[in-house]
Amino acid sequence: MAASLEISGLEAGYGAVRVLHRISLRVGEGETVALLGTNGNGKSTLMKCIMGMLRPTAGTITAEIDGTRHALAGLSTEAIVDLGIAFVPEGRRLFPRLTVTENLLMGAFRPAARAEMRRNLAFCFEVFPRLAERRRQLAGSMSGGEQQMLALARALMSAPRLLLIDEPSVGLAPLLVSRTIDKIQEMKTGYGLSVLMAEQNFTQAIRIADRGYVIVHGEIAFAGDSAAALNDNALIRSFYLGA
Amino acid sequence: MDLLSLDLLGNALVSGLLLGAFYAAVTIGVSISFGMLDIVNIAHPAFIILGSYTAYIANTALGVDPILASIVLLPAFYLLGMAIYTIYDLAFERRGDASIRGLAFFFGLLFITEVALVLVFGVDYRLVEAPYIGPSLTLGPVDLPLRLLVPALVSLGLIGGLQLFMRHSFTGRAIQAVAQDPLALRLMAANPTRIKRIAFGLSIATASVAGAVLIVIQPVEPSIARDYIGRVFAICVMGGLGSFGGTIAAAMALGVVESLTSTFSGPSWSPAVAFGFLLLTLALRPAGLFGRS
Numbered sequence: 001m002a003a004s005l006e007i008s009g010l011e012a013g014y015g016a017v018r019v020l021h022r023i024s025l026r027v028g029e030g031e032t033v034a035l036l037g038t039n040g041n042g043k044s045t046l047m048k049c050i051m052g053m054l055r056p057t058a059g060t061i062t063a064e065i066d067g068t069r070h071a072l073a074g075l076s077t078e079a080i081v082d083l084g085i086a087f088v089p090e091g092r093r094l095f096p097r098l099t100v101t102e103n104l105l106m107g108a109f110r111p112a113a114r115a116e117m118r119r120n121l122a123f124c125f126e127v128f129p130r131l132a133e134r135r136r137q138l139a140g141s142m143s144g145g146e147q148q149m150l151a152l153a154r155a156l157m158s159a160p161r162l163l164l165i166d167e168p169s170v171g172l173a174p175l176l177v178s179r180t181i182d183k184i185q186e187m188k189t190g191y192g193l194s195v196l197m198a199e200q201n202f203t204q205a206i207r208i209a210d211r212g213y214v215i216v217h218g219e220i221a222f223a224g225d226s227a228a229a230l231n232d233n234a235l236i237r238s239f240y241l242g243a
Numbered sequence: 244m245d246l247l248s249l250d251l252l253g254n255a256l257v258s259g260l261l262l263g264a265f266y267a268a269v270t271i272g273v274s275i276s277f278g279m280l281d282i283v284n285i286a287h288p289a290f291i292i293l294g295s296y297t298a299y300i301a302n303t304a305l306g307v308d309p310i311l312a313s314i315v316l317l318p319a320f321y322l323l324g325m326a327i328y329t330i331y332d333l334a335f336e337r338r339g340d341a342s343i344r345g346l347a348f349f350f351g352l353l354f355i356t357e358v359a360l361v362l363v364f365g366v367d368y369r370l371v372e373a374p375y376i377g378p379s380l381t382l383g384p385v386d387l388p389l390r391l392l393v394p395a396l397v398s399l400g401l402i403g404g405l406q407l408f409m410r411h412s413f414t415g416r417a418i419q420a421v422a423q424d425p426l427a428l429r430l431m432a433a434n435p436t437r438i439k440r441i442a443f444g445l446s447i448a449t450a451s452v453a454g455a456v457l458i459v460i461q462p463v464e465p466s467i468a469r470d471y472i473g474r475v476f477a478i479c480v481m482g483g484l485g486s487f488g489g490t491i492a493a494a495m496a497l498g499v500v501e502s503l504t505s506t507f508s509g510p511s512w513s514p515a516v517a518f519g520f521l522l523l524t525l526a527l528r529p530a531g532l533f534g535r536s
Contacts, residue, residue: 051430081432093427095420097485097535106420109413110432138535158432 002029003065003084003161003194005050010059012049019045020218023059027162027196032188034209035198036230042218043198044090047166050196051087052077065161082110086160090167092151096140100131103139103150107157116159124153127186145176149183156187163193169201177204184208206230250384255506256499261391263498265460267491268398268453269471270478271405275446277476278485280439281422282331282341286349288468288475289356290447294320294454295369295463296360302371309371310397313455317448324447327352328440353468360465368462376459394456399491401452405445406487418442419485473514477521483534492532496520 005027013019019042027033037043048054050061052075061072065084072080081087086107095103104124108117125132128149134142139150148168155163168184169177185208188195199205206212206227214222214236224230269291276284294313301312331348335341375389409415417438421428425435457463478497482489500520504513524532 053426076434077426077429078432078434081430087430089427089430093424093430095423095427097423098416098420102416102419105413106416106428106431109417114413154431 002192003063004029004031005162005194005196006060006062006064007046007050008060008062010046010049010056010061012045012054012056014045014054018057018218020049020056023215023218023220025213025220025223027194030192030194031210032185032195032197032208034205034212034230035196035215036200036202036205036212036236037198037215038200041215043200043215044166045218046215047087047089047164047198049073050080050164051085052080063162081158082112084112084159084161086155086158086163088151088155088163088165088168090170092147094139094147094150094154097138099136099138100142100150101135103154104131104157107154108159110158113157113159117157120157120159123190124156127156127183127190128153144171145173145180148172148176148180152180152183152187156191160193163188163195165195165197165199167198167200169199169204177201178207181205181208202230202236251506252503253385255502257385257387258391259499259502260495261387261395261498262460262502263495264395264398264491265391265453265456265494266474266478266498267494268394268401268449268456270475270482270490270494271402271487272446272449272453273475273479274482274485274487274490275405275418275442275449278479278490279418279422280442280446282328282439282443283346284349284443284446285346285472285476286352286356287446287450288471289353290320290323290450291454291457291471292360292463292465292468293356294451295458296364296454297451298455298458299369299371299463302373308373309455309459310373310393310452313451316451320451321444321448324444325440327447328443331443332436332439357465357468364465366464366466368464369458370462371458373459390459394459397452397456401449402487402491405449408445409487414438414441418445474517477518481521481524481531483531486531486533486535489531489533493524 008024010023011018011020023046035043045054049056050072052072056073063070063072063083063085070083095106104121108114108120130146131150131153134146139147165184168180172180181204187193197205209227211226212224212230213220222233222235224233230236273284273287276282297316298309298313301307302309331345335345335348375393378389380387409419417428417433421435421438428435478490478493482493497517501513501517504516
């Protein structure tokens with residue numbers, strides 16, 4: 001019961017502006033893969049293509065979920081989520097005027113998730129005890145860190161096999177960033193997920209990543225097969241640390 | 244205060260509360276369309292009058308109880324609502340200019356419905372017959388006319404049922420969420436257009452029952468739809484957009500204020516007092532009585 005994702009020769013853009021150039025990458029079963037790069041290099045565009053929010057102009061996106069292969073390009077966002085692919089978008093996109101519990105139950109909308117709703121809710125409250133304390137609070141009135149926790153938990157409520165997370169660290173204080181990254185790891189191991197995480201906070205991301213890709217100007221500039229390979233790479237040093 | 248005016252006060256309070264429950268049923272459809280979907284359906288009262296006339300036909304032609312008939316007709320009104328939303332979505336919402344053109348669309352629907360009813364039924368007042376029109380329960384000095392009590396109970400039942408659906412079903416929660424963030428809804432595997440179509444269908448379905456209770460309470464002719472537009476939106480805003488509990492509370496408050504005003508200072512003052520009450524509420528609580536802000 002796991003999932004993998006394979007992207008090959010993907011090209012996409014907005015109008016005449018091409019943002020992604022022949023992107024190929026893989027997320028294997030049970031892996032956490034980091035997609036690293038600073039702002040404006042195409043991380044979010046790639047995420048939108050996978051989720052059917054932007055139509056690629058070339059290339060294929062294939063997800064294998066519980067033994068069945070699906071071509072994602074051309075499917076609607078709803079259909080992709082319904083396959084068991086959850087997405088935590090940048091900016092979290094919670095329902096601000098629904099309570100914490102109502103947001104979580106919205107996560108379980110897809111029929112396959114409804115059957116597992118109680119178990120998943122208990123798991124979410126176990127991983128994020130703070131959400132259990134705040135279950136009646138409106139999502140819009142919570143702090144940024146709590147909202148990020150809720151966004152992660154809501155994604156988990158859809159009983160996903162594959163979890164995509166766009167910039168979990170954005171807008172959070174450093175201590176909360178490391179706590180959020182820890183929680184992603186806890187969710188992943190506790191729930192048996194495959195994870196693709198776009199992140200610009202390199203040091204935090206590679207703490208939990210098995211592998212990673214560095215994306216520069218819409219191209220994969222470097223594929224690191226281990227956290228160590230990413231850490232030692234000269235390109236990353238120049239890119240992130242200015243050395 | 245002497246005994247006579249105490250009696251008057253009690254009767255005014257009770258009939259205000261009963262009237263308020265009926266106002267809530269008239270408003271609940273708008274609480275869904277305007278409060279939850281951001282669709283300014285000012286034609287809603289016209290569909291309520293349509294509901295009055297369908298109940299009237301069932302009552303006069305077939306001898307069926309008007310309220311029972313309106314419940315049987317719920318699916319037909321639901322389908323009508325889904326059809327109207329489909330047109331609205333294709334013509335306006337999808338193109339992104341829903342606000343002002345959408346308002347014109349519903350304004351047009353209001354008049355088309357009204358004119359169609361005039362052409363078919365004329366401008367005479369119509370009324371229905373039912374065993375509960377006429378008798379009253381008497382509780383001490385207070386009269387409970389069944390003509391008001393039955394509609395009030397039916398109205399509260401309608402709203403209670405909808406509230407259960409909104410709170411405890413997946414579709415109901417999606418309806419509450421859809422206007423807050425349609426993209427996020429897609430990420431929950433729900434299609435926002437489908438959810439809105441269902442919600443709008445439900446909103447128009449309530450007009451069937453609201454129309455039947457209206458024609459039980461008072462005789463109906465096509466143009467009285469317009470009398471309800473201001474009242475309905477006032478209650479919806481005063482209660483807090485999208486809050487059913489707030490809608491009931493605001494409707495009852497308005498019913499009582501109108502009833503007290505017309506008992507003690509004459510009916511011509513009651514709209515002014517009612518809207519003064521609305522302004523005061525919004526000044527003190529901008530999100531409405533029970534609004535989530």
